[in-house]
Amino acid sequence: MAAYLLRRIGYGFVTVLGVLFLLFVLFFAVTDPDDIARKAVGERARPEVYAQWKKNHGYDKPLFLNRSFGAYDAGRYTQTLLFEHYRSMLTFDFGRSDADDSPIARRLWEGAGPSLSLTVPLFAFGLVLGVAVALFVAFFRETYIDRAVLVLCMLTMSVASLLYIIAGQYLVGMLLKWFPISGFDPNAAVMARFLALPVLVGVVAGFGADVRLYRTIFIEEITRDYVRTARAKGCGDARVMVRHVLRNALIPILTNVVMTIPFLFTGALLLESFFGIPGLGALTVEAIQGNDFSTLRTMVYLGALLFILGQILTDISYAVADPRVRLS
Amino acid sequence: MARTGVLAALAGLLAFAGCTNNPYPDADRDKKVLYSSFSEAPKTLDPAVAYTTAEHVITGNVYDTLLEYHYLKRPYQLIPGLAESVPEPQQLGDGRQSYRFKIRPGILFHADPCFALSQTGRAAREAVAADFAFALARIADPAVNSPVISSFAEVLGFSEFSKRLAELRKGDAAFAALPVHEQYKRAGGIEGVIARGDRELEVVLAAPNAQILYWFAMPFTTPVAWEAVATYTGRDGRASFTDVAVGTGPYRLAVYEKQYRFVLARNEGWYGTLPANAAAPGVAFPTGIEPEDVAEGRIDPSYAGRRMPFVDRLNFSRERENIPRFNKFLQGYYDEGGIIKESFDAVIQGDRLSPQMQARGMRLDKTVEPSIRYIGFNMDDPVLGAPAGERGRKLRQAMSAAIDTNQYLELFLNGRGVPAQTPLPPGLFGYDADYKNPFRQHDLERARQLLAEAGYKDGIDTKTNTRLKLSFDTSATTAAANLQFEFLARAWRQLGLDVEIKGTTYNQFQDKIRRGAYQLFIWGWIADFPDPENFLFLLECQNARSKSGGPNTANFCNAEFDRLYRQMKDLPSNEQRAALVKRMLAILEQERPWIELYHEEDFNLSHAWVINSKPTGISYPAYKYKDVDPEIRARMQAQWNAPVRWPVYVLVLAMVALTVPAVRTYYRERL
Numbered sequence: 001m002a003a004y005l006l007r008r009i010g011y012g013f014v015t016v017l018g019v020l021f022l023l024f025v026l027f028f029a030v031t032d033p034d035d036i037a038r039k040a041v042g043e044r045a046r047p048e049v050y051a052q053w054k055k056n057h058g059y060d061k062p063l064f065l066n067r068s069f070g071a072y073d074a075g076r077y078t079q080t081l082l083f084e085h086y087r088s089m090l091t092f093d094f095g096r097s098d099a100d101d102s103p104i105a106r107r108l109w110e111g112a113g114p115s116l117s118l119t120v121p122l123f124a125f126g127l128v129l130g131v132a133v134a135l136f137v138a139f140f141r142e143t144y145i146d147r148a149v150l151v152l153c154m155l156t157m158s159v160a161s162l163l164y165i166i167a168g169q170y171l172v173g174m175l176l177k178w179f180p181i182s183g184f185d186p187n188a189a190v191m192a193r194f195l196a197l198p199v200l201v202g203v204v205a206g207f208g209a210d211v212r213l214y215r216t217i218f219i220e221e222i223t224r225d226y227v228r229t230a231r232a233k234g235c236g237d238a239r240v241m242v243r244h245v246l247r248n249a250l251i252p253i254l255t256n257v258v259m260t261i262p263f264l265f266t267g268a269l270l271l272e273s274f275f276g277i278p279g280l281g282a283l284t285v286e287a288i289q290g291n292d293f294s295t296l297r298t299m300v301y302l303g304a305l306l307f308i309l310g311q312i313l314t315d316i317s318y319a320v321a322d323p324r325v326r327l328s
Numbered sequence: 329m330a331r332t333g334v335l336a337a338l339a340g341l342l343a344f345a346g347c348t349n350n351p352y353p354d355a356d357r358d359k360k361v362l363y364s365s366f367s368e369a370p371k372t373l374d375p376a377v378a379y380t381t382a383e384h385v386i387t388g389n390v391y392d393t394l395l396e397y398h399y400l401k402r403p404y405q406l407i408p409g410l411a412e413s414v415p416e417p418q419q420l421g422d423g424r425q426s427y428r429f430k431i432r433p434g435i436l437f438h439a440d441p442c443f444a445l446s447q448t449g450r451a452a453r454e455a456v457a458a459d460f461a462f463a464l465a466r467i468a469d470p471a472v473n474s475p476v477i478s479s480f481a482e483v484l485g486f487s488e489f490s491k492r493l494a495e496l497r498k499g500d501a502a503f504a505a506l507p508v509h510e511q512y513k514r515a516g517g518i519e520g521v522i523a524r525g526d527r528e529l530e531v532v533l534a535a536p537n538a539q540i541l542y543w544f545a546m547p548f549t550t551p552v553a554w555e556a557v558a559t560y561t562g563r564d565g566r567a568s569f570t571d572v573a574v575g576t577g578p579y580r581l582a583v584y585e586k587q588y589r590f591v592l593a594r595n596e597g598w599y600g601t602l603p604a605n606a607a608a609p610g611v612a613f614p615t616g617i618e619p620e621d622v623a624e625g626r627i628d629p630s631y632a633g634r635r636m637p638f639v640d641r642l643n644f645s646r647e648r649e650n651i652p653r654f655n656k657f658l659q660g661y662y663d664e665g666g667i668i669k670e671s672f673d674a675v676i677q678g679d680r681l682s683p684q685m686q687a688r689g690m691r692l693d694k695t696v697e698p699s700i701r702y703i704g705f706n707m708d709d710p711v712l713g714a715p716a717g718e719r720g721r722k723l724r725q726a727m728s729a730a731i732d733t734n735q736y737l738e739l740f741l742n743g744r745g746v747p748a749q750t751p752l753p754p755g756l757f758g759y760d761a762d763y764k765n766p767f768r769q770h771d772l773e774r775a776r777q778l779l780a781e782a783g784y785k786d787g788i789d790t791k792t793n794t795r796l797k798l799s800f801d802t803s804a805t806t807a808a809a810n811l812q813f814e815f816l817a818r819a820w821r822q823l824g825l826d827v828e829i830k831g832t833t834y835n836q837f838q839d840k841i842r843r844g845a846y847q848l849f850i851w852g853w854i855a856d857f858p859d860p861e862n863f864l865f866l867l868e869c870q871n872a873r874s875k876s877g878g879p880n881t882a883n884f885c886n887a888e889f890d891r892l893y894r895q896m897k898d899l900p901s902n903e904q905r906a907a908l909v910k911r912m913l914a915i916l917e918q919e920r921p922w923i924e925l926y927h928e929e930d931f932n933l934s935h936a937w938v939i940n941s942k943p944t945g946i947s948y949p950a951y952k953y954k955d956v957d958p959e960i961r962a963r964m965q966a967q968w969n970a971p972v973r974w975p976v977y978v979l980v981l982a983m984v985a986l987t988v989p990a991v992r993t994y995y996r997e998r999l
Contacts, residue, residue: 035839038838039834041473042473042475048470048494049470049471049473052471053473099371100369100371100372100570101562101568101570102568102571110587111587140990140994143990143993143994144990145986145987145990148986166651169651169652169655170655173349173652173655173659174655174658174659175972176971176972176973176975177348177349177659177969177970177971177972178347178348178349178971178972179347179348179349180349180350180351180656180661181349181351181652181655181656181659182351182647182649182652182656183351183588183645184588186585190353193348193351194351196347273648273649274648274649274651274652275652276588276645276646276647276648276652277588278585278587278588278646282587282648283587285648286369286648
C-alpha cells in the first residue's frame with residue numbers, strides 16, 4: 001500500500017508540474033506581463049511607478065531565459081518568470097494580489113473559513129438527504145413514489161443553478177421571509193441565519209443528480225443475491241437497506257463523495273457571489289472580474305492540486321471501505 | 329431511533345419558528361444606524377490614491393477636507409470645511425498666485441496607536457498645517473502613484489520635488505531607507521506648499537489655476553499624519569496604510585472587513601464637537617433651505633443650524649449582485665438604493681414612483697450626473713479626421729445627426745439620461761438648457777444630405793465608387809453591450825455606410841488606443857469637480873492621446889479652441905467666461921470630434937425614515953447631513969417582513985400524505 005501511495009503521489013507531482021506549465025503558458029505567454037502591470041497601476045502611471053510595480057510583483061524578469069547572465073550561469077534559468085512561477089507555486093509562496101497588493105496567502109486564509117462554513121453543511125446535508133431519499137425510493141422502486149421522485153429529480157437537474165439562486169432568494173427571502181436574502185457574519189451565533197438559504201438552495205440544486213446516482217447504485221445492490229439471502233434469514237427491511245445495501249454501495253458513493261471533499265476549500269463560486277459570502281469562490285469570481293491574475297493563477301493551481309489530492313484520497317478510501325480492495 | 333427523529337423534527341420546527349430575514353442584530357433595532365451597501369471592495373484607503381465610489385464613501389467621511397461643497401445649493405458651491413474661509417487668490421507677480429488657508433482650531437486625528445511615534449503620550453494629536461503639506465507631498469511622491477498627481481502640476485515646485493525625490497531614492501540607498509516624512513524633509517519639500525505655523529497653509533501656484541480649490545474639497549488633500557504612514561507599512565506583520573484610515577472626519581473607521589462589510593462610527597473627538605466650531609459651515613446643517621427640497625420631502629427644515637452628524641453609525645454590507653441588493657432595499661434593510669433594470673417597470677411608472685412604492689412611503693430623487701457618454705472620432709484618421717478636411721467634417725456631422733439618442737435612452741437605460749447637446753451636463757456653469765445642437769437632432773434626411781455633400785452619397789465614395797467602410801472599436805464584448813453598439817452602427821448603416829463593430833477586451837482596446845489604431849470609439853467621462861474646464865480639457869490639443877498620451881482620445885486639435893480654453897480655464901465664473909465657453913462649444917458643434925450621447929441620470933430611492941437625503945451628483949461626503957428615524961424603520965420592517973410559515977406545514981403534510989399510502993400498501997402486500 002505504501003509503495004502504491006508513493007507511486008500515486010509521484011504521478012500526482014508530475015501532473016502538478018504539467019498543470020503549472022499550462023498555467024504559465026496561459027498566464028504569462030498569452031497574457032503580456034506589461035498588460036497586467038498597466039491594468040494594475042493605471043494607464044497614466046509614471047514609468048518609474050510602472051517599473052516599480054513590475055519589480056515588486058516579479059513581472060520584470062524575462063519569460064524563459066535571462067540573457068543578462070552568462071551561458072553557464074544558473075541565473076540564466078533561475079532569474080526568469082518560469083522558474084519564479086514554479087518556485088512560488090511549489091513552495092506555496094503566492095505573493096501579492098495584482099489588484100490590491102494584499103498578500104494572497106492572507107486572502108486565502110481569510111476566505112477559507114467562510115467557504116467551509118458554507119460548503120461543509122452544504123456537503124453534509126446534501127449527502128445525507130441524497131442518500132436517504134435514494135434509499136427510500138430504491139426501496140419503493142417502481143411505485144408512484146419512485147416515479148414522482150425521478151420526475152422531480154429530472155426537473156431539478158434541468159434548471160440552471162443561477163435560477164435556483166435568484167428564485168430561492170425571491171421565494172424564501174422575499175416572499176416567505178424566512179431567512180436573509182444575503183449577507184454574512186463570522187459570529188457563530190448568527191452565522192446560521194445567513195447560511196440557511198444558500199445551503200438550502202445548494203442542496204436543492206444538487207438534489208436531482210445525487211438522488212439519481214445513488215438510486216441507481218442502490219437498485220443495483222438490491223438485486224444482488226446477498227440481499228435475498230439476508231431477507232431469507234429474516235432481516236427486517238430497515239436492516240437490509242442500511243446494514244447491507246448501503247454498506248455495499250459505499251464504494252461508488254465514495255468515488256463521488258471523496259472527490260468532492262477537497263473542493264470544499266475552494267468554495268462555491270455562484271452561491272458565494274450572490275449570497276455575499278466572502279469565501280474563496282467569491283474571491284475567484286472577483287479575481288476574474290478584476291483581472292487579478294496572480295490570485296486567479298493561485299486559485300486555478302489550488303483547484304488542480306485539490307483535484308489530484310481528491311483522486312488519491314478516493315483510492316485510499318476504496319481500501320478502507322472494502323477490505324477486498326488491495327492497493328498495490 | 330424514531331424518538332430521535334421526532335426530537336430532531338421538533339427542534340427543527342422550533343428553530344424554524346424563530347426564523348427571520350433580518351440580517352442585522354436585534355440589539356440595533358432602535359439605534360441611529362444608517363444601512364447601505366457597496367459592490368466592489370475598496371482597493372485602498374490611502375487618501376492620496378483612493379478614487380472609486382466605495383473608497384470615497386470611507387475616505388470622504390473619515391477624512392475631512394479644507395473645503396467642502398454646499399449640501400443644498402445648485403450649481404455647486406464651495407464652502408469652508410477645516411479652513412476658516414474659502415481663500416481668495418492673491419497675485420504675487422510673475423504670474424504667480426497664492427491661496428492661504430487659515431485652519432480651524434481643535435482638529436484632532438482619530439485616536440490610534442500610531443501616535444506613540446510622536447511621543448506625546450496621547451492617543452491622538454492635533455492636525456496642523458504641516459499635515460496638509462505632508463499630504464500634498466505624498467501626492468507628488470511618484471512611489472505613491474496618486475491618480476491626481478497631474479492636477480497639482482501648477483503648484484510651485486511640485487514637479488521638481490517629485491523628480492528630486494525619485495532621483496535621491498535612485499542614487500542613495502540610505503535615503504531610500506528613511507521613513508517617507510524624513511525623505512520629504514531632506515528632499516526640501518514642495519516649494520509652493522508652505523506651512524506658516526500650525527494654523528496656516530499657503531499654496532503658491534506658478535500660474536493661475538482657479539480650479540485648484542476644488543481639489544481641496546476632495547479627500548486627496550486631507551491632512552495625513554506622518555505617524556500613520558510610518559507605522560502602517562504593510563511589513564513585519566503591520567497593517568498597510570491602504571487598509572487603515574487615521575483621519576479627522578466626523579466618522580472613524582470602526583470595522584473594516586473589506587470583503588464583506590465596513591462600519592463607520594461617530595467620531596466623538598471631531599472638531600465639530602467643540603463649542604468654538606459649532607457654527608462652522610461644515611459642522612452646522614445649512615440654513616436657507618430651498619422650499620422645493622422641503623416640498624419634495626428631501627429636507628426637514630427643522631434641522632437648519634443643528635450640529636452634525638446625526639447618525640451614530642454607518643453600516644455598509646457588500647452586495648456583489650444587483651438583485652439581492654435591490655430586494656433587501658425593498659425589505660427595508662437598506663435605507664437607500666438605486667433601481668435595477670429588472671425591476672424598473674415595477675418601481676417607476678411614467679417618470680414617477682409606482683403607486684405600490686408610493687404606498688410604502690418611498691421617495692424618488694432624480695439627479696443628472698456631471699458626466700458625459702460620447703462617441704469619439706479619431707481626428708488623426710485620414711478618412712474621418714482632420715486630414716480629410718471639409719469632407720471629413722461633413723462626414724462627422726452626418727454621422728452625428730443619424731444617432732437617435734432619445735430612442736437609445738429608452739431602449740437601453742429606461743430613459744435614465746438627458747440627451748447631450750454639448751459636453752457640458754446640466755448643473756454646470758456654461759450649460760444652456762435652451763441650446764439645441766443642430767447636429768444632435770435626429771434627422772436622417774439631413775444626415776444623408778450632409779453625407780452626399782461629403783462625397784459619400786448613400787455611403788458610396790464618389791471618388792472610388794466603393795462603399796465607405798468604417799470600424800467602430802469597443803471595449804466590451806457582452807451581449808448587452810453588443811446590442812447597444814449594434815443600435816449605433818445600424819443608424820450609420822441606414823446612411824449606407826459599412827460600419828464594422830470591433831469588440832475587444834478592455835486591455836486590447838487600450839492597446840488599440842495606444843497604437844492609434846482606431847476610427848470610432850465609445851467612451852465616457854465623470855467629472856472630478858463641477859466646472860466646465862473639467863470637461864473641455866478633454867479636447868485640448870496638449871492632452872491629445874497621440875501627442876502626449878493624454879485623455880484627449882479623439883486627438884482633437886484646434887488652435888482657436890485651445891486659445892479660448894487657456895483664457896477660460898483660470899477665469900472666475902462670470903459673463904466673460906460664459907462667453908468663452910459658448911464660443912468653444914460652437915467650435916465643437918461644427919467640428920464634431922465627438923457625438924455627444926447623453927448625461928446619465930441617477931434615480932435614487934430612499935425610505936420614509938431617511939431624513940435629509942439630497943442626491944449629490946458628484947462624489948462627496950454627505951452622510952453627516954443625513955438622519956434616520958429608527959422607530960419608523962423598525963415598524964415598517966416588522967410590517968413588511970413577517971415570515972410566512974404555512975407553506976412549511978403544508979409541505980410536511982403533503983409529504984406525509986404522499987408517503988403513508990405507499991408504505992401502507994407496501995406492507996399490506998408483503999404481509
